[in-house]
Amino acid sequence: MKILAIETSCDETAAAVVKDGREVLSSVVRSQIDEHKKFGGVVPEIASRRHVEYIADVTAAALEKSSTALADVDAIAVTAAPGLIGALLVGVNFAKGLCLAAEKPLIPVHHIRGHIASNYIAHPSLEPPFLCLIVSGGHTHIVQADGYTAFSVIGRTRDDAAGEAFDKAARVLGLSYPGGVEIDKAAASGNPAAYRLPRPKTENPYDFSFSGLKTNLINRVHNLTQKGGQIPVADMAASFRYTACSILTDKFIAAALELKADKLACAGGVCANVLLREMLTDAAKKHGLELFIPPIWLCGDNAAMIGAQAYYEFMAGNIAGMDLNASAAADAAGFRI
Ligand code: KG4
Numbered sequence: 001m002k003i004l005a006i007e008t009s010c011d012e013t014a015a016a017v018v019k020d021g022r023e024v025l026s027s028v029v030r031s032q033i034d035e036h037k038k039f040g041g042v043v044p045e046i047a048s049r050r051h052v053e054y055i056a057d058v059t060a061a062a063l064e065k066s067s068t069a070l071a072d073v074d075a076i077a078v079t080a081a082p083g084l085i086g087a088l089l090v091g092v093n094f095a096k097g098l099c100l101a102a103e104k105p106l107i108p109v110h111h112i113r114g115h116i117a118s119n120y121i122a123h124p125s126l127e128p129p130f131l132c133l134i135v136s137g138g139h140t141h142i143v144q145a146d147g148y149t150a151f152s153v154i155g156r157t158r159d160d161a162a163g164e165a166f167d168k169a170a171r172v173l174g175l176s177y178p179g180g181v182e183i184d185k186a187a188a189s190g191n192p193a194a195y196r197l198p199r200p201k202t203e204n205p206y207d208f209s210f211s212g213l214k215t216n217l218i219n220r221v222h223n224l225t226q227k228g229g230q231i232p233v234a235d236m237a238a239s240f241r242y243t244a245c246s247i248l249t250d251k252f253i254a255a256a257l258e259l260k261a262d263k264l265a266c267a268g269g270v271c272a273n274v275l276l277r278e279m280l281t282d283a284a285k286k287h288g289l290e291l292f293i294p295p296i297w298l299c300g301d302n303a304a305m306i307g308a309q310a311y312y313e314f315m316a317g318n319i320a321g322m323d324l325n326a327s328a329a330a331d332a333a334g335f336r337i
C-alpha cells in the first residue's frame with residue numbers, strides 16, 4: 001500500500017511516499033529555518049505563509065522522486081495535530097483537496113505518533129510493545145506504544161519541551177536558531193561539570209520540567225554580563241547539555257525498569273543530540289535493554305514518519321471525513337496520542 005503523506009505542523013514543509021508503513025520511496029523536506037533564524041524562533045504567520053507557497057511543489061517532488069502518479073497512491077495522510085494551528089491547516093486543507101480530486105481516503109495522523117513511527121522505518125524488526133522517549137521542540141513525552149495505534153502516556157513535560165529549553169539556552173548564549181545543534185557543537189569543547197545546574201523535581205517521577213534549568217542558565221548569563229564578565233559559552237553549553245540529557249536518560253530508564261519494558265526507542269529532533277544518543281545507548285546496555293534510535297534524518301520533522309504511522313492508522317480503520325479539522329493541542333478530543 002502506497003501512502004502520500006504531508007506534514008506542515010511547524011516550520012518544515014514535507015511530503016513523502018511510503019510503502020506499507022516501512023519503506024520510504026521518497027521524502028522531501030523544505031526547511032524554513034533560514035528565514036526564522038533572524039527572529040530567533042519560529043514565527044507562526046511566516047510558517048503558514050511559506051507552507052502555502054511550498055506545499056504544491058514539495059508534494060509534486062515527493063511523487064516524482066518515488067515515480068508514483070497521484071492516481072496510483074492508495075491514500076493520502078496528513079498531520080492533523082498537534083502543532084502551529086495556521087501551519088497545520090495548510091497541510092490539512094491541501095490534503096483534503098488532493099483527496100477530493102483523486103478520490104482517495106484521507107488519513108489523519110497525530111504528530112507524536114508519527115515521531116514514534118520513525119523507528120518503524122529505521123528498524124524493520126521493531127514491533128510494539130515498546131517504551132518511547134519523544135523529545136522535540138514542542139514535546140517531551142515518555143509513551144508506551146502498546147500497539148501500533150494504542151498508546152499510554154507515562155510522563156510529559158509540565159512546562160518547556162526539551163528542544164524549547166535547548167533553543168532558549170542557545171539564544172542567551174548568543175548561539176543561533178535552532179539552538180539544539182548549536183549547543184551540541186559548542187558543548188563538544190566545554191566542561192560538563194563546570195556548572196552545577198538544577199534538576200527540577202516533579203510530582204510524577206516520569207514527568208519533566210525544564211523551565212527551572214533554563215531560567216537558572218539565563219540568570220547566570222545575565223549576572224555575568226552585568227559584571228562585565230566573558231560568557232564561558234562552551235562550559236555553559238556543555239553543563240546545560242549534560243544536565244538536560246542526564247535528566248532525560250535517568251527518567252526514561254527509571255520508567256523502563258518500573259514498567260519492565262525491555263524494548264526502548266527514542267524519537268524527535270532532540271534525539272539528534274550526540275550526548276543523548278550516547279547516554280541512552282550506555283544506559284540501555286548497562287540494564288540489558290534493547291534500544292532503537294532513528295538516524296538523524298528521521299529525528300527532525302519529516303513526512304516519511306507520518307506516512308509510516310498512517311499505514312497502521314489505515315489498517316485500524318482511522319479514516320477522516322472531509323470535515324477533518326486541525327488541532328494545536330496534543331490531546332484535544334479525537335486527537336489523543
Ligand atoms: O522534531 P523537531 O524537528 O520539531 C518538533 O516537532 O518540534 O524538533 C526540533 C527541535 C528544536 O528545538 C531543535 O533545537 C532540537 O530539536 N534539536 C536538537 C538537536 N538537533 C535538533 N536538540 C539538541 N541537540 C541536537 N543535536
Ligand code: ZN
Pocket residue numbers: 111115136137268269300301
Ligand atoms: Zn516534530
